[in-house]
Structures are given as structure tokens and as C-alpha cells.
Amino acid sequence: MSLSWLKEFVDIDEDAKAIAEGLTMSGSKVETITSYGKEISNVVVGKIISLEKHPNADKLLVGIVDVGTEKLQIVTGAQNIKVGDYIPVALHGATLPGGVKIKRGKLRGIESNGMMCSAEELGLDESLLPEYQRNGIFILPPFPLGMDINEALQLKDDVLEFEITPNRPDCLSMVGIAREVAATFKKKFKMPVVEVNESEEQNPAKVTIEATDLCFRYVARVVKNVKIGPSPMWMQMRLLKAGIRPINNVVDVTNYVMLELGQPLHAFDLDKVENKHIIVRRAREGEKLVTLDGKERILDSSMLVIADEKEAIGLAGVMGGENTEITDTTVNILIESANFKGSNIRHTSKKLGLRSEASSRFEKGLDPEITVLACERAAQLMEKYCGGTVLKGLVDEYPKPIEKTVLTVNPHRINRFLGTDLPTSQMIEILESLEFKVVQKGDDLEVTVPHFRRDVTIEADIAEEIARLFGYNNIEDSLMKNAQTTLGALTKEQRLEEKAREVLLACGLNEIVTMSFMGHKDLDKINVPLDSPLRKAVKIINPLGEDQSLMRTTLLPFILNVAYTNYSRKVQDFKVFEISKIFMPKELPLKELPQEIKTIAIGMYGKDVDFYSLKGVIEALFEVMGIKGVEYVRAEDPSYHPGRSAKILLGDETLGIFGEIHPDVLENYDIPVRVYGGEINLDKVIQYANVENRYMPLPKYPAVERDIAVLVDGDIFVKAVEKVILETGGKLIDKVELFDVYKGPNIPEGKKSVAFSIWYRSYGRTLTDEEVNVIHNNIVEALDKKLGAKLR
């Protein structure tokens, strides 16, 4: 938004920074401020009187330029100029943007007393200019010679760029912002004065709205006998500063009015409209239209078109059709100023992948009341700058005029809601500054919402208007003094989850965070069979890619990816865990939400890491969570080494799986060292956790320690030996601890030696040696009988 333009609508002396700050705090956030012309001095309008080839250089020209007070010889490399052109001339001692200083000098032996400037050298965006202005000198209209370029082009300006929230499409215009400026800085807002000189000739055009559900209003006017040419320079400059490409006087006027009033307009070449009859209707299935960008669009009946009696001539609210485009030969114009249903425009523009300045405005739902003014404004400017005649009669098809929104609000309630103590008079003042009409009715206010503020529909909206102009930061802070006290505490489940995390950290595992998407490739890599339930994953309709199209059903691939990342970066000791959700649908496609299961995943590699270090972590977790009676059985899972992996059972429940990753899987990940990993269902761990500890008296009587070492078959689980010891020893066994497992010299092939320490203890008396001997011998016998274990 150009600040110099803004000043047409509101008298404001504050500088750009102060305006930006004020508007940001009242709700129109300023993103950037761009200054134009500030560093430009001593650049004037000149006219080329003669132009000759440089005697010593093929690519240079020597020109004589009349700058009013004198005639200067200037050397240039540009090729787009000719005698008679008006151009910007930087005189000796001139400054240009970027700290450039111009001095007189010699170029290949020829004196050059200044520089002819390009648009870019003046700080303008050349890409928005027509072809002949690019890559060369900026060719000007015939301004007075010697005129300061800043003055000629009204260059000096600050342009503010806003972040306009979707509820305020009215602020996508000069007048919208000007209203905000006026209210924020307590100034007066002035609407542009619009007067149309109609000729006697009656308007010949007709408009029919067929799709009244998608087009709420259609206003049109005919301007005859226009002369297509460039628009005035000041208008082009304003468009340029707003990032809009000047095209010709007619199109520029429509864009200018759009910027000024926020209403997108379109101009049709009336003579190409069949029977001068505009019909607003749904497109026919498969109907074709070549839009202004030269592309053929295939339409369907969900889309709205502007048509004549023969065919579609425009895609409503998105882009005009090539068949009725304004060209250099156009003489009669139909101005369209219409109001369309925002969601339909968005739908069409999305479906065709075609967004335009107009569609992005219509999408947000515009004010139908502005259409007439915008049409009149365009007619006024076309008469003035396109040499046209405005025909008599404005067409205005408006089947269902919108009703005014009138709200009854209560100042006391608003104060209580905001936590303020504003007098009613101040609220009224604020609302009136925003063009709301306010009538006091007893304790209430009857507020009429201005037509351009369709976002205001309830009392809370009025409260926001008051709050933002009073200043959010002027509202006094408070700490819920009217509210009831509440308990701030974690639930039992949340405490247990934190506890689980703490155990894993205490075991030396580092916490990682990975993404939730996977692809079948990830499952392939960890050897998941095609019929596995892990393959029945929730699928995203519009994923970023096939590899990220499923919601993960396992965390293992992510652990291995991270292991690979770290291994390839030469991280030698790797111990990690992640606590995150897996998503298990009951049926596909989803009818209800899938089960989201909090899962612990673990991964480890490194020189002191083996199956048992991983198992130690898992045992520590169960110990802290108070889960007793966990059993480990061989896991039959293709992701894991068959002989070095275990399934964790608690009664009938599977709590998880862990072990050494299968060598095939590691090959898939290109990891040449053993990796240990696992997944544990944290929800179940939390469900079975028992942290309600009770104190056990410390033993009063001493324990008797006996060691036992037996030879057993190599494939007998240590757990089985321990089980026999515990069963046989009964209550008098205080503790059994494995202290050695040995295979090798002195042990027969296929056997192993297993050694336990057994502590015998009674809580009621001191055990005698004789008693202990009896039990211990029973254990030796039982081991022999049940497992064929021989005492060593």
C-alpha cells in the first residue's frame, strides 16, 4: 500500500514506521516497509535530440540530451532508445539507490556528462514493465524537460505490505486500510468522489443472472469509443508499487479501482459479446474456455461462467476469456463489477489450478454493496483517461439485497468479558470511528454494522473492535480472579509415562523424535510379511509421496534409520529410545478412529552392547513400573535374529518384543554391526504398572548362602534351572542369583555349567546348617530328576 496514495483518503502526517506500528497494534499487521526514491537526487527528465554511434565502440551510442537548462553529451550502452524519446537523466553528482554516485567522465575517449537511467536503476521492478522498457532505458511520457524525476514519477514513497487475515477482505484495498488508519489515529476518512458524466445514448447491454446462488449481484456499464493506449504514468507507478503490471489504460483502470476499492472488475470488449447480452450461469459439463493466459480450460457444472448468448466469455471471478479480451483495436467496453459466492470461486480456482488477484479476493467473500461504486469509479476514470463516453444507464442485477446487520450489545457485558472498565461513551466513539452506527437503547447499544464489515455478526466481534482500538496492551492483566481454583496435576497415566521415560534416560538411552509417516518400503526393509497386520495401515489420501503415505504401525524402521544415520556419521555408541504413537485401524477404510498406541522403541549398538544389555534396560523398566512375573519366550519375528530375540509376556498379554535385529534387515539398512532393538506397548505397561509400594520389614535373622553349580544340556534355559530351585526350595529361599554360565574346556560337548548363589533365610528364626543341607540336597536331586543336571 502506497503511503502517498493513502494520503488521498486520510490526512495523516505520521511517518511510515509510526503508521506501520499503529496499524499492527490495531490489527492490520505490517510485514514490510519498502522505500522508493529516497536515495535519488539530481535525476531529471531529458529528451534525446541526437543519437550517433560511438566512434571507438560498436556497442555504445553517443547522444545529445536536452535537460531543459542545457544540452548534455551522454554515452550509453542501451539499444532501446531513439531520437525524441523522453528519458530519466542522472546529472553529474546524481545519486541512485544502492549508494550509486554519477560523475562526469570519459567512455572510450568520448566525454559523457551523466547517465541515462533504466527503471531498475530508479529502484523499480523491471519485470512488471512491458517488453520495450526492460533491459534498457526507462522511456517516459513527455514530461517537462529538466523536471525532477521524483516529482515526475511521484517516485518518493513508502509502500507498506500487510498480512491481512481472511476475515478482513475489506482491508485488501486502499479505502479499507485508510479507514483503519483513520480509526487508529483518530483522523477523518474521505471516500473518493465519484461522478459519472453520462451521455444521452442509452446503454445497449443486458445482464441475466441464471445462477443466483453463486452470483449475488452483477453491475455493468458500457463505455464507448475508448482509445486504447498507455495509462497515465502516475497510475502506472501506483500499480507498479502494488506489484501489478501496467497493461493498457482500460485494464489499468480496472486494476486501479480494484486496489482502491477492493472490488475486482473486468472489462469485456463489448463488440465481441454476442447480442451484448451477459448471462451468468453454471458451465456446461466439458465446456471449453480459453482464458486470458492463453490456456484452454475444460469446465464442469460446479463452475460459474460469464457467457454471452453463444458461449462462455469468462470464468466468473477468476479470469476473463480470450474471446472478449481488450485489444489495441477495442473501442467499446463493458465494465463488470460483480459479487460471487466466495467458496465457489475458491473451489473453481483450486480445481483448475488457476489463481488470480481477482479470485484470491472473491474467495474471501466480498461486500456486494461496493459493486456500484466500483463500477462508477471505473467509468469515471475511463472517461477521463481512455477518452471514452459513458452511456446512459447502469445495469444492476441484485436479486436478493443483503440485509443490514443490527446487533444489540451490552457495554457492561463487554467490559466484563474484556476485563476492562470502559465508559459507554468511549465504546460508542470507537465504534463510530469504524463507521458503525450506534444508538443507545437503555443499558444496551443498538449497533448497525457497516456493509463492508461482513465479519461482524455477534457481540464478541463488537468486543474485539473495541478491544483492538482501545489497545490490547492497555487491558489490565489479571489472574483468573473470578474463577474457581483448579488442581494442576498429572494423571496417574501421565506420571507413569514420565517415569518410564526417566528409567530409559537413567539407563543411558537418548531420546529421539521421528516422523509418523511410513511407506511399504519401510516395512519391506524390516522383513514384514505381506499379510502382516502391520501392513494394514491408515492411508493418507494426499500424501507427500508414496514413501510417506501410511501412518506408522511400527517404530522399528525409524529406529534403524536413525541407527544408520548415526553409524554413517561415525557415532560409536548408540543408545536411543522414542516414545510415540503407532496407529492400528480396526478396519480399512476407516469408519471409526484407529487405535493410537503409545509405544516405546529402543535401539542400541556399540562395543559393550549385546542382547543382555538391552534386556537389562527392559528389566529395569519393569522393575520401576512394578510389573512382576514377566516371561520371555523366543520371538518368531522376521525382523529379529531368531535365536537372539524375545517376546515379552505378562500372562496372556504380549507387552513387546526385542532382540538382535535380523542380519538380513541390517543388510537392508547397510549397517555392518549388530544392532539391538525392540518395541514395547507403553499403554499396556502403564495399565499393568503397580507403583503402590508397601514397606517390607528388614530381615532380623541371618541368611545362609550356598552356591550350586550344575552341568546341564546346552539348550536348557537358565530360567528353567532357576525355576526348579525356587519351586523345590519353597519359602525358605530368600534369593537366587545366577553368577556363572560356562561352556568350553573341561565341559563336555553340548553341555554347559550353570552356577547359582542361593540365599536361604527364615524371617522367624536362625536357620541351622542341618535344615539348609536338607533343602539344598533336595534341590540338587530335583535338578537331576527334572533337568538331568549333574552337580559339578
Place this chain on the structure above:
Amino acid sequence: MEELLRKLYEDAQKEILSADSLQQIENLRVKYLGKKGELTQILRGMGSLKPEERPVIGQIANEVREKIEGLLTETKNKIAQLEKEKRIKSEYIDITMPGKPYEYGHKHPMTQVLDEIKKIFLGLGFSIAEGPEIEFTYYNFEALNTPEDHPARDLQDTFYVTSDILLRTQTSPVQVRTMEKNKPPIRVISPGRVYRSDEIDATHSPVFHQMEGLVVDEGITMGDLKGVLNIFAKKFFGEDTQTKFRPHYFPFTEPSAEMDVSCFACGGKGCRVCGYTGWIEILGAGMVHPNVLRMSGIDPEKYSGFAFGLGIDRITMLKYGIEDLRLLFENDLRFIQQF
């Protein structure tokens, strides 16, 4: 005999004082006071004394014994002390050598940030609510006053699973679920993963983390919103932190605001972290829209409330000066172990 005893004492004294090890002291004890020691030898001659001399000599002998014993103990202590000092002197080690490493795991920086935030809000009487990441469209949009054709839906690129199930784009659906389940007073925060269809780059990720806050009760004001968020800002970013509330727009709050905090890197003077503005945008907030209350079964005539939402990833990056979001998801242990 008296002479002998005196001589014995003098000899003992001389020898004891010249002793320089505990072993020598022990040897001297045996030599003079032992069962076969010199004192015993002398005392054996007591029998030849006159009866009236015996008590006198006996007393002298006792005195000599006591003196020798005293001397022995004293010297022994002295030597022991010296030996201890000598040992200590010999035991000096290089205290600059590294300690024996104990392994402990590092919490992901995002979890650390979240923990800190949780503690602040738990102290303010908030509890923690959780909700599904795969969510009904209704909870993510409609119940948050964002119907199908609402322009705000455009701002969010949503991953869909079916036409009415999606990956939640915000933690706000938990607000609705909380209000449906509980009657006021409600005071919850709800951290979690959210999803938007953005390719990953230095500042965007299709998966990121938000935390929602919600307070609903009778008489909750916009001043309360400011008060609570100001306390949060000061506790989290430091007591000197200033805040600024700017009007903004969210479909589910009215009035809506964004909160900026004074830049904690430069204190508000302007630097690279804050883009030379002195302020950093931290969160979005607002008074819960009456439609949202009503749809969740809470009477907006009776109750009011405020809600806020902030990005955990973003705050983590700001807090630790992390410039690339991808680092948070890459899990290089050399990165994680810095926290």
C-alpha cells in the same frame, strides 16, 4: 636397685626418643616392659630387698613403668602421625585427569522445553489433556467454527484419510473434546503432534508439535488471558521479558490475538534472532468463540474462556538457537547429547 631402675629409665628414654618406626616402638615395649623385659628382670630382685624398702622401690618401679609407657604412647602417636602425613604426601594424584564416565541419556530438546512449559502451567492449576492425532474433520474444523467453505481452511494444507477423518492440523480439537467431556471449571493444556502438508525444510515440517491451552469458567476475561500468558512468558523466557499482544484472527476465538515477546537474545535491541525488530512472535490466543462453546455443550451466556496455542518446535529452536528444523528430527546423537 633404685639406681638400676633409674638407669633403666634413662636407657629406655634414650632409645624411645630415637625410635622412628612403629615397629621399633613395639620392640622397645617388649624389651623394657614385656613379660621377659628388663623391668621384669629388675623386679625379680625385689625378693632380696628389705621389707621396708619394698614399697618404696615398688613405687619407684611403677613410676618408671608409667613413664616409659607414657613415653612409648607419646612417641608412637607422633610417629603414627608422621607416617600418615608421609602416606598422604605420597598419595597425590592428578586431579585434572577425567572422571570415570557414567552413562546417562539425554532428553530430546523438545521434550525438555515441553517439560518446562508443563511445569509452569501445572503450577497455575492446569491439567494435561490428550487427544487423537488421527481425528474427525468435525473436531478439527466444524466444531472450531471453521465450516467447509470457511476461508481459514485455505490456510491449512490438510492431510486427509477419508472425507471425514484427517490428520489433525492443530491441537485445538482437544479443546472441543475436553469441553464435551468436562463441565467448567476447565483449565487444561494439551501438547501433541500435528500435521500439515508441507515438504520438510529449514522452517517447515509435515509433522510438528503444538501445545494448546484452554480455560473456561464463569467470569473469565481477556485480562485473564493476558495475565496468564504474561506469567508464562516471564517464567519461560526470563523475568525481564516484555510481551505485546496484537489483534489477529482465528475462527475459533473472538477477540483473537498474537503474542510477541521481547527478544531474549538481544533483550529487544534488535538482532538476527528477532529479525532486527526486538520482538519474537510466540503464540496465538483469544477468547473462545461463543459458537465453539455452544457446539461443545457449554452455555456461552454463563461461561467464557480463553485459549492459546504455541509451536513447541519453534520455541525449542528459538530457545537453543537452532537454525534448521530438520535437526530436531534427524536425531544425530552428537546433536541430542548437547542438551
